[in-house]
Amino acid sequence: MYTVLVCDDEKDIVSALKIYLTSDGYDVLCAYNGEEALELMETHTVHLVLMDIMMPKTDGLTALSLLREKYNTPVIFTTAKSEDTDIVLGLNLGADDYITKPFNPVELLARVRSQLRRYTTLGAAAKPEDNVFACGGITVNDNDKTVTVDGDPVGLTPTEYEILKFLIRSPGKVYSPAEIYRAVWRDDPYGSDSTVAVHIRHLREKIEIDPNNPRYIRVVWGHGYQFATQKGGKPS
Amino acid sequence: MKKLQSSRLVKTLCFLLCILFTAGIACNVVLGLLLTKSNLFYAEKEQLLEIAVEEIVEHYHQNDVRRYVMNVLSEEDQLNRDTELYQMKFSRERSNLSFTVTDEDGAVVLNNYPAVDMGYTFTKTLSIYDYDFDMTRLNEAVSQPEETTVPPETTETELSEELATEMTEPTAAVEQITSTEDTTTSPQEPTEPVSYDEPAYPTSGRTEHIYILDDNGSGYRFRYYYYENEYNEAILQYCTQLFETTAEDIPYAEYTDGWVTFREDDYAVSDNGVVYYRGEREPTTCILGAEQDYPHRDYTVLYTLPKTFTAKDLFYYAQKLTGYAFGYIHKIIPLTICFAVAALVFFILSLLCLGHVKGENAPQARGLHRIPYDIVCAVVLVAVIALAFFVIDDGPYSGPLPIAAALTALALILLSFLATTVVRIKAKTIGSNIFVVRFCRWLSKLIRNAAENKNLLLVLGITFGVVTLAEFIYSMLLYQEDEFIALLFIVKVIEIPLVLLGAINLHKVQNGAKRLAEGNLTEKVDTKYLIGPFKKNAEYLNAVNDGVNRAVHERMKSESMKTELITNVSHDLKTPLTSIINYVDLLKETDVQDEKAKEYIGVIDRQSQRLKKLCSDIVDASKAATGNLSVSLEPTALNVMLPQVIGEYDERLRTKQLQLVPAIPAETVTVNADGKLLWRVFDNLLNNVCKYAMAGTRVYLTLEQAAGTARITFRNISGSPLNISPEELTERFVRGDASRATEGSGLGLSIAKSLTELMGGRFDLAIDGDLFKVTVTFPILQA
Structure with a gap:
């Protein structure tokens, strides 16, 4: 049983989130500004924080930097500020994820689950085995050809599996569709077709929480695809 | 000390006193010379x-x-x-x-x-x-000048004798004509004029005393000096002076250049110097000769x-004045020495003061001292030579007072010259402030400036050359005088730098105007080296620049305020929207039995989702339209990107039963674009296709290269009739009427267009019946 601290100055949103989280089996603590959140952190064991940025008294960013002095609890920002600069600032200050309002409750729950799993079970990086590639919450085990996202097994087609394996072997490197085609299909691509793109889209739909704002397999437009290493901001 | 040195009063006073004493010295010198010449220096x-x-x-x-x-x-x-x-x-x-x-x-x-x-x-x-001379005889002399003027010297004595005999007749009124031959060449001449007190004149010329007898019989004496070949002219000039004639006074004369030229039949000059002249004061005779040779009676x-x-008459005052003068004459030497010492002292004092200016530590060359040194030297040289000639040359305006004045002026000029030299040395400008040097420097700078723009120089050179050539040919045909050609040449030499200067000025102003026309508002016209109307023009251009800058700045400010407002409003909208979406979702989870209520929840859900999309689109649209967006342009391969885009939309298109027909060349087509923004453009376009294309139709996506541009075309068949112009479609919030009810904000095309233009591309929309065609064009980046 994990405890989630929800902090937002909008009481309705806090209540809604409480309903969702409680129904998903979490204990929920409510705070309506940064100060209250910090006080609750002192008195309770909190496993995850959902925090708004624009709040009275202590705002989210200040509260986060104060919080990070003592705790390494995962923090997800839920905010109306959707500018790229805001997202980058939030992540740089130590937030683990960033969800812009208005959010989809299902997506929010998925992200909460992902972060909690990473924080609790997968907190320490698993000892690398041979033929096992792990990056972020994704693990590709080439021995039994299984893929897990945040610990949950995902069923991939052989082609998707090959593409993911190819990309995760060198995270951060951008591969052009032609290179991916050659590596996976072991053949020269014919002209400019979108076979690779279609497969990657499918792959994203399976392993990403929001396929339109991928965390792992990112599109570099006009160049190719990469397996993102760092917690990147979502392209808006 | 410093204060005294920089005081204007002290400076002026010292210099004025110096000049005053110098003038005193000049007067004394002239006076002393005069007295010495008359042997009166030690007179009683x-x-x-x-x-x-x-x-x-x-x-x-x-x-x-x-x-x-x-x-x-x-x-x-x-x-x-x-x-x-x-x-x-x-x-x-x-x-x-x-x-x-x-x-x-x-x-x-x-x-x-x-x-x-x-x-x-x-x-x-x-x-x-006796002045009652015989008119008939005069007239004869005038009408037959050649008879009276007998050139050979041998006949001259005969003539004189003849005249002498006539003179003996007491009643006959006869002109006594005296020979005016050079006294040095004909000393045996019996009618040699008596010598006067005047000093001897240069031997190369001759001097004459000209007498005129007026009606009263008293003679005016004029002294005139002339050279041999100017004999007649001298007489004429004399007559002019004598009668104070002007052209109006003498109808027989022509008046040119201040000289009166008598017509030949109006005067006659006899061999022995008599000028017979018939003017309005007729009859008047000018006689050149000695007075005692004229018929007269002597009285003692x-x-x-x-x-x-x-x-108390003139003699009385003369006696008094002589007393004073005697007193002064005896003190002339010590006084001159005193003056000299005083002048020297004040000059040194003024030299000490010169160049010091209030508020400046180092001596400064200001005012007249800024005139280039070589020009000063030239002017001083000319003035000194002119004044020296005036002092030495005993001309008609010469006299003790003018000479004293000239000497004073000479001293003033020399002292001023010395002073300015000292100031320049003190201020260390003597070497740099030279006109020739400055002119050469200016000229070389001009040429270097012009060389920067070779086209201008070429056009200018050809035009100027042709015009000059034409002028030379024309003037050579018309005026054949060498002087005129030489003058033209000098004029041309002066013209070249002027024309060059004008052209450079014009070029600068033109460049400024061009920049302004191109919308480059950051760079202004440099007015420092411009002249006259060009400078004014450049200043006006700069004023226009300022005005436009201000307007643009204000416009930008208001646009960014607008964007900020929209962003803030959308932020404020987002929070309540989040609650709505969340509670609608929660409501769906609850066990609602009523079918109607379920349907209503569905409507709220759909509309809140639309509102959510609208919120983010409105911010994007406003940002894209105002360019308030960070764009990082980098080479992007379209032939790679388009398949990626298609891949993203593969699923959705299939869901909508749309068949995409791509035509993408295999070779690399690279354009300069921001990948993320370009994705937004294609995302919006394909989104549009998915939303509005008629199900079951084909969608064509083409990439072509033409004339250095890459053209991406999206073609689809609209699901509902398009009764709207392409222009209106890209307006914000405009959609085909029929598609009103469907999802979407109506901002997609507007955002796509704005983003494309922001990246330097072109966005064209065409509607042909139900065919909906979008063309996005970017310039190809050359590898």
């Missing part, structure tokens, strides 16, 4: 007075005495009244001068009053001339002055 007081008295008699009384005598001799009644006046003038009460006139026989003709006390006595000869006048002057 009595000697001075004697000279003064004789001068007074000669200049002020002799003519009166002559007229007095003539009146007495004449028997006309009318003249007797004048005689009374003369009696009064020369009475004992009014005049210290007593005179006795005796004729050639020793008979006393006139005595004003008997002399009392014989102070000064001297005698003078008074010649009474004995002038007597008392030792003490009783009447």
